[in-house]
Amino acid sequence: MTSLMIQSSTHDYEVILKAGARRELANYIDESYRSILIISDDKVAQFYLEDVVQSLKENHKVHTSIIPSGESSKSMAQYEKLLDDCIDAQLDRKSLIIALGGGMVGDLAGFVASTYLRGIDFIQMPTTILAHDSSVGGKVAINHKKGKNMIGSFYNPVMVIYDTETLSTLSEEEIRSGYGEVIKHALLCDEEWTNELFQLSLPSLTTDQLTSDLTRGIRVKADIVEKDEKEQGLRRHLNLGHTLAHAIEAELGYGKITHGEAVAIGISFTLQLSRSKLTSNLPVIDYVNWMKENKYPVQKLQDLKPELLVERMKWDKKAVQQNIHYVLLTNIGSPCVMPVSEGELKEELKRFFEEVILT
Ligand SMILES: NC(=O)c1ccc[n+]([C@@H]2O[C@H](COP(=O)([O-])OP(=O)(O)OC[C@H]3O[C@@H](n4cnc5c(N)ncnc54)[C@H](O)[C@@H]3O)[C@@H](O)[C@H]2O)c1
Numbered sequence: 001m002t003s004l005m006i007q008s009s010t011h012d013y014e015v016i017l018k019a020g021a022r023r024e025l026a027n028y029i030d031e032s033y034r035s036i037l038i039i040s041d042d043k044v045a046q047f048y049l050e051d052v053v054q055s056l057k058e059n060h061k062v063h064t065s066i067i068p069s070g071e072s073s074k075s076m077a078q079y080e081k082l083l084d085d086c087i088d089a090q091l092d093r094k095s096l097i098i099a100l101g102g103g104m105v106g107d108l109a110g111f112v113a114s115t116y117l118r119g120i121d122f123i124q125m126p127t128t129i130l131a132h133d134s135s136v137g138g139k140v141a142i143n144h145k146k147g148k149n150m151i152g153s154f155y156n157p158v159m160v161i162y163d164t165e166t167l168s169t170l171s172e173e174e175i176r177s178g179y180g181e182v183i184k185h186a187l188l189c190d191e192e193w194t195n196e197l198f199q200l201s202l203p204s205l206t207t208d209q210l211t212s213d214l215t216r217g218i219r220v221k222a223d224i225v226e227k228d229e230k231e232q233g234l235r236r237h238l239n240l241g242h243t244l245a246h247a248i249e250a251e252l253g254y255g256k257i258t259h260g261e262a263v264a265i266g267i268s269f270t271l272q273l274s275r276s277k278l279t280s281n282l283p284v285i286d287y288v289n290w291m292k293e294n295k296y297p298v299q300k301l302q303d304l305k306p307e308l309l310v311e312r313m314k315w316d317k318k319a320v321q322q323n324i325h326y327v328l329l330t331n332i333g334s335p336c337v338m339p340v341s342e343g344e345l346k347e348e349l350k351r352f353f354e355e356v357i358l359t
């Protein structure tokens with residue numbers, strides 16, 4: 001078992017990584033919660049809901065709410081439905097919400113928890129690799145058709161219980177997606193780790209390497225969010241690759257590409273942009289080869305137009321009066337944020353499509 005403590009302005013919380021933790025929840029969850037609502041999606045529920053209910057029902061009154069799996073459920077409609085479920089279950093301020101699933105469930109259930117009765121406790125039980133990122137740091141949100149995570153808040157869980165056994169049922173696509181955020185964390189702080197990841201072929205990923213990458217990723221994230229919880233400055237670095245990624249996700253339609261795959265593609269553009277704006281010596285070719293070796297779906301960009309992506313980027317949360325601010329890298333481990341003009345972005349994106357990513 002690995003345990004990490006995260007500090008936040010409201011409370012400190014523990015992140016526990018343990019194979020089989022879903023069957024031992026009585027060891028971790030306070031008996032004083034009278035009612036618990038478990039929110040999950042229909043795919044995750046099929047695999048793991050019964051174990052979680054069984055491990056809680058002796059000490060608590062347990063309710064469940066299951067939403068359709070997929071990014072399109074991070075919506076106003078599902079948010080409203082879940083609030084109805086909280087009311088039907090008569091949850092009060094001594095009740096608890098458990099988010100059992102990937103980042104979609106975590107973001108949505110967390111946003112419900114943050115607003116229902118002006119905020120009740122919630123626990124993140126991540127079940128994807130990607131959710132090593134989303135379950136820590138307290139960003140919770142739903143999407144709007146204009147852009148990702150447009151409606152949300154900062155609201156930290158009271159605990160994160162990561163049962164690493166659940167990762168054994170992830171599809172290849174979801175493993176790839178998770179590693180989009182893992183490599184982001186590596187690029188932000190650690191050249192040696194980045195080079196290690198460049199050698200990684202995801203089909204031969206071992207449990208030991210996965211657990212080590214998750215723990216390292218959580219440490220990187222924790223270190224940043226502890227210093228800048230509400231994204232006043234430093235935390236913007238965690239948005240590496242996201243200005244383009246979010247534009248791709250919204251432009252293709254939510255769920256047409258996974259978040260982490262879009263992030264991986266977004267990072268490749270960041271590397272090119274960083275090289276041309278900062279004359280930095282970044283390993284663009286190694287990175288693109290790693291993406292191609294691991295089958296990141298770069299061909300999905302074929303249907304997208306650089307001009308429309310740049311229009312989407314103006315809704316990025318780092319933009320100031322629709323002027324786009326980009327997270328760039330002067331080197332691996334040295335991120336910075338710079339304004340980039342619309343014209344420059346359109347030119348660079350066209351070149352990126354034609355000369356780097358769609359060749
Ligand atoms: N709050 C944050 O800081 C933060 C950080 C990164 C990403 N996000 C958000 O997280 C979301 C993406 O998260 P995700 O990639 O986990 O997506 P997800 O929750 O949609 O899960 C991906 C797919 O995997 C399935 N799944 C989940 N766990 C499984 C398991 N153990 N076995 C088999 N199938 C399983 C799900 O049903 C779904 O079909 C996006 O909405 C993104 O914006 C938030």
Ligand SMILES: O=C(O)C(=O)C[C@@H](O)[C@H](O)[C@H](O)COP(=O)(O)O
Pocket residue numbers: 133137139148149181231235238239242317
């Ligand atoms: O925690 C953060 O801060 C991040 O930026 C992590 C990202 O991986 C994540 O996708 C986040 O939800 C993006 O936030 P947003 O503010 O750009 O919507």
Ligand SMILES: [Zn+2]
Pocket residue numbers: 133181242259263
């Ligand atoms: Zn992300």
